Amino acid sequence: MVPFDNSRVLIKGAFILTIAATITKVLSAVYRVPFQNIVGDIGFYIYQQVYPIYGLAIALTTYGFPVIISKLVAEAETTKEMDSRQIAHTSFLLLGIFGLFTFLLVFFGSNFIAGWMGDRQLTPLIKIVSFSFLLVPFISTIRGYFQGKGNMIPTAISQVQEQLIRVIFILLLATVLVKNGSSLYKVGSGTVLSSIIGSLAALLTLFIFYSRHKSSNVKLTTSSVTFIAKNLLIQGTAICISGALLILLQFVDSLNIYSLLIKSGVEIDQAKELKGIFDRGQPLIQLGTVVATSFSLTLVPALTSSRTSIRETNFFDKIGLAIKISVIVGLGAAVGIICIMEPTNIMLFSNNDGTSVLQVFSIAILFGSMILTMSGILQGIGCMKDSAKYVLIGVLVKYLGNYIFIPKYETMGASFSTIIALFLILVLCIYKLKKMGIPLLSYLFYAKIIVSAFFMAFILYLWTAVFSYFNLTSRGWSTINALGGVMVGGIVYIFMVRGLKLLNEKELESIPFGKYFIHTKKN
Structure with a gap:
């Protein structure tokens, strides 16, 4: 009975963290819309240039180090071979060295990084954001400690x-700052400082939780330090890389889109504006992938327990369902947003600038959803290094792709390179899963889902054509067009998915709110 109970605790804890992660990612995506409306495309460009550096720090304190620390603490609680406090203290010391080194590297290398980006005025912003790495050891250690003990509440609340x-x-x-007439770079510095304030608030909350635990003298041994360092360095980094896929791609764009536009002859202000318009796609991609992975990755924590079970088919069923959800939701979101991109662009950002670029970029929703799900599966079956390796290969392809496509196609070239990089990562993930003998989805499933998406696209084409015919393109009418399109497209797509039986009743019962679709169908 013990393994069963542990499995239930693991799944419950993962569900709590999934809810917290979903809320934070939705907030992270949604606020960018009013922010862009306040500062404009150039102001948005300034913020988005520096944001990926902060995003990497967040990935370290969310996806990477806490996961490994929690694993070590959980094992210590079971085997009693090492004290959990010893793991926490050792992890803190090691991450303290890492955090200090990274802070110094980014702070004193800020001018170099800004020069790499092609905009020296970003130097003060990069210096401010470098302080986020000093908080990594504190936040990562406390979150990992509590997660290892099965208490996900401190992590969820702090996130x-x-x-x-x-x-x-x-x-x-x-x-x-905008009302007071401050420069957009000063506004950018203020927004970056706001991110540090948020991290400090989270750390304060974590300290309050941690202070309730009795402290004890901890003796560090060479063997324990070596063991923990090896796990943090190798496994923690691998998990962080896999989880930070979209952030890493954004970082590549920050490094060379603007500079490549300038080198290709685009005027400075126009290049900044083009980059800011391109970055409008980031919240849309983030929201699209959150929806898909929030449903699918709740199933992944159960993979480890299923893997050791006698019922091997149950293990394969969970993998198949996770991939199914990522494809269904990812494809639906990608095709839907492509079809209503123009009114959505006007609704959110007041004009339709860059619509075609954003439509191509939106394909990333499908590929990103599938990759994040498959990466979670690979981690669940012990192949986290492979997942990280594929992401790094994709990031390299993205970086080189920008150099190839941007000089000729400007920001459309950046969209091309993103899609090519994600497609390559997806192919590598599929190849690895097949190589391990894990059965994937059938050709019939893909045929049915393509038919569903095509029918939804056709209905949305008719829907948007009505607004275009009567020239209803103001921001108000575009809002009705976009939101109405979401409802119409969503209803049609769900109807097709149910009608073609892409998910059976057992699978529907396994996902949140799936039982309501079964109930509706039976009545």
Whole structure:
């Protein structure tokens, strides 16, 4: 009975973290819309140039180090071979060295990084964001410690609190600074500072939780330090790389889109504006992938327990269902947003600039959803290094792709390189899963899902054509067009998915709210 109970605790904890992650990612995506409306495309460009550096720090304190620390703590609680406090203290010391080194590297290399990006005025912003790495050892260690003991509440509360305070401060400071006539780079510095404030608030909450635990003298041994360092360095980094896929791609774009546009002859202000318009796609991609992975990755934590079970088919069923959900939701979101991109662009950002670029970029929703799900599966079956390796290969392809396509196609070239990189990562993930003998989805499933998406696209084409015919293109009418398109497209797509029986009743019962579709069908 013990393995069963542990499995249930694991799944419950993963569900709590999934809810928290979903809330934070939705907040992270949604606030960018009013922020862009406040600062404009150039202001948005300034912020988005520096954001990926902060995003990497967040990935370290969310996806990477806490996961490995929690694993070590959980094993220590079971085997009693090492004290959990010893693991926490050792991890903190090791991550303290890492955090200090990274801070110094980014802070004193800020001018070099800004020069690499092609905009020296970003130097002060990069210096500010470098301080986020000093918080990595504190946040990672405490989150990992509690997660290892099966308590996901401190992590969940701190994640939501961090994002909420960050978003509030960013919007307030941006509004005040813009009204006072501050330069957009000063506004950018204020928004970056807001992110540090959010992290400090999360750390304070974690300290309060941690202070309730009795402290004890901890003796560090060479063997324990070596063991923990090896796990943090190798496994923690691998998990972080896999989870930070979209952030890494954004970082590549920050490094060379603007500079390549300038080198290709685009005027400075126009290049900044083009990059800012391109970055409009980031919240859309983030929301699209959140929806898909929130449903599918709740199933992944159960893979380890299923893998050791006698019922091997149950293990394969869970993998198949996770991939199914990522494809169904990812394809639906990608095709839907492509079809209503123009009114959505006007609704959110007041004009339709860059619509075609954003439509191509939106294909990333499908590929990104599938990759993040498959990466989670590979981690669940012990292949985290392979997942990280594929992401790094994709990031390299993205970097080189920008150099090939941007000089000729400008930001459309950046969209091309993103899609090519993601497609390559997806192919590598599929190849690895097949090589391990894991059965994937049938050709019939893909045929049915393509038919479903095509029918939805056709209905949305008719829907948007009505607005175009009567020239209803103002921001108000575009809002009705976009939101109505979401509802119409969603209903049609769900109807097709149910009608073609892409998910059976057992699979529907396994996903959130799936039982309501079964109930509706039976009645």
